[in-house]
Amino acid sequence: MHDSLFQPIQLGAIAAPNRVLMAPCTRTRAQDDFVPSAIMATYYAQRADAGLIISEATGISQEGLGTARAPGIWSKAQVEGWKPITEAVHKAGGRIVCQLWHMGRIVHPWFLGGEPPVSASATRLEEGKAHTPAGRFPYETARPLRIDEMPRIVEDYALATRNAREAGFDGVQLHAANGYLIDQFLRSSTNLRDDDYGGSAENRVRLLREVLEGIVSAWDAPHVSVRLSPNGDSQGADDPDPATLFAHAAQVVQDAGAAFLELRQPGPDGTYGSTTVPKQDAVIRAIYKGPLVLNSDYTAEDAAQDVASGRCDAVSWGRLYLSNPDLATRIRKGAPLAPNRGAPKTWYYPSEEGYTDYPTLEQEAAGAVA
Ligand SMILES: Cc1cc2nc3c(=O)[nH]c(=O)nc-3n(C[C@H](O)[C@H](O)[C@H](O)COP(=O)(O)O)c2cc1C
Numbered sequence: 001m002h003d004s005l006f007q008p009i010q011l012g013a014i015a016a017p018n019r020v021l022m023a024p025c026t027r028t029r030a031q032d033d034f035v036p037s038a039i040m041a042t043y044y045a046q047r048a049d050a051g052l053i054i055s056e057a058t059g060i061s062q063e064g065l066g067t068a069r070a071p072g073i074w075s076k077a078q079v080e081g082w083k084p085i086t087e088a089v090h091k092a093g094g095r096i097v098c099q100l101w102h103m104g105r106i107v108h109p110w111f112l113g114g115e116p117p118v119s120a121s122a123t124r125l126e127e128g129k130a131h132t133p134a135g136r137f138p139y140e141t142a143r144p145l146r147i148d149e150m151p152r153i154v155e156d157y158a159l160a161t162r163n164a165r166e167a168g169f170d171g172v173q174l175h176a177a178n179g180y181l182i183d184q185f186l187r188s189s190t191n192l193r194d195d196d197y198g199g200s201a202e203n204r205v206r207l208l209r210e211v212l213e214g215i216v217s218a219w220d221a222p223h224v225s226v227r228l229s230p231n232g233d234s235q236g237a238d239d240p241d242p243a244t245l246f247a248h249a250a251q252v253v254q255d256a257g258a259a260f261l262e263l264r265q266p267g268p269d270g271t272y273g274s275t276t277v278p279k280q281d282a283v284i285r286a287i288y289k290g291p292l293v294l295n296s297d298y299t300a301e302d303a304a305q306d307v308a309s310g311r312c313d314a315v316s317w318g319r320l321y322l323s324n325p326d327l328a329t330r331i332r333k334g335a336p337l338a339p340n341r342g343a344p345k346t347w348y349y350p351s352e353e354g355y356t357d358y359p360t361l362e363q364e365a366a367g368a369v370a
Pocket residue numbers: 023024025026027056057099175177178227264272295296297298316317318319320347
């Protein structure tokens with residue numbers, strides 16, 4: 001069934017056997033020092049039937065990571081922790097890229113020895129609270145990055161890229177979506193700068209361009225992809241003219257020769273973020289000529305249709321991949337999908353429950369798992 005999703009596709013250096021991709025999903029199962037844990041190998045290997053797994057967001061530096069038990073990729077111990085995970089995915093026949101994450105202003109000072117987080121400008125996430133091991137606190141106002149710090153930010157991404165390669169990943173994805181550091185520079189609600197990194201759309205994509213060039217130099221373009229969230233508010237990052245801004249961003253991704261571009265685009269009835277701001281994929285596809293991956297609230301039918309019509313080249317799933325470890329197989333066979341579109345407490349629960357205990361079709365048939 002859904003034949004268009006089961007045509008192989010080349011995503012830069014990666015030969016994906018199908019177009020059912022796993023979207024990046026934070027699961028907070030790492031250890032206290034942001035070192036990946038053994039159970040993460042089981043979890044990712046279970047999902048190896050995806051054309052490609054995009055890992056959970058992974059911190060490029062302590063400055064950029066403010067989620068307890070999320071993994072990092074800046075230290076030797078973290079690289080060693082990732083090795084058995086990439087090995088397990090490969091052994092199971094899969095492919096996995098590492099999503100590179102700097103959270104910018106969303107890092108609480110608790111993680112920074114009391115120092116403020118960094119961002120484009122002195123803004124603060126107003127909604128929600130930061131979860132820290134010491135409790136939940138309001139977010140604090142960021143310190144604007146100085147221009148002389150930009151090369152160091154680029155180098156942090158480059159180091160993380162070299163580390164991802166050493167850890168056995170098949171590539172990296174720059175997380176430029178969802179209101180984190182790069183997105184804080186992209187959008188005008190969080191970028192109030194009046195220097196070369198603020199003001200015009202051309203200036204606001206400058207950090208994206210520099211970081212992408214740094215990552216590409218640290219590996220090569222066919223191993224580098226990008227994620228954007230071009231329509232609507234994401235954690236307080238928003239822009240009144242997304243078509244202009246993301247046309248510039250798409251040009252940056254095109255100029256870098258990135259392996260693929262993934263877009264998280266909720267609709268008005270979105271169940272993981274919703275917005276009435278129109279989806280921007282048509283504008284972006286006219287500029288970025290490589291493989292385009294779309295995401296958010298997809299059914300198998302809609303995904304097959306969007307690939308068949310040429311609207312996109314592949315679709316990524318977040319929540320359905322959490323509850324269906326063999327999602328690609330299930331879609332191909334037209335088998336029922338286990339729902340995961342609420343907000344189960346097990347998303348970020350420190351245990352195997354709701355993590356590695358979802359059965360495959362085969363296990364269900366064998367009655368091995370309830
Ligand atoms: C538990 C959970 C964790 C997530 N973590 C990330 C993340 O680390 N990086 C990211 O770019 N998006 C993250 N997302 C967003 C998903 O990648 C995806 O965009 C969203 O779930 C919508 O797709 P879906 O309808 O297929 O679930 C997360 C979503 C969920 C539900």
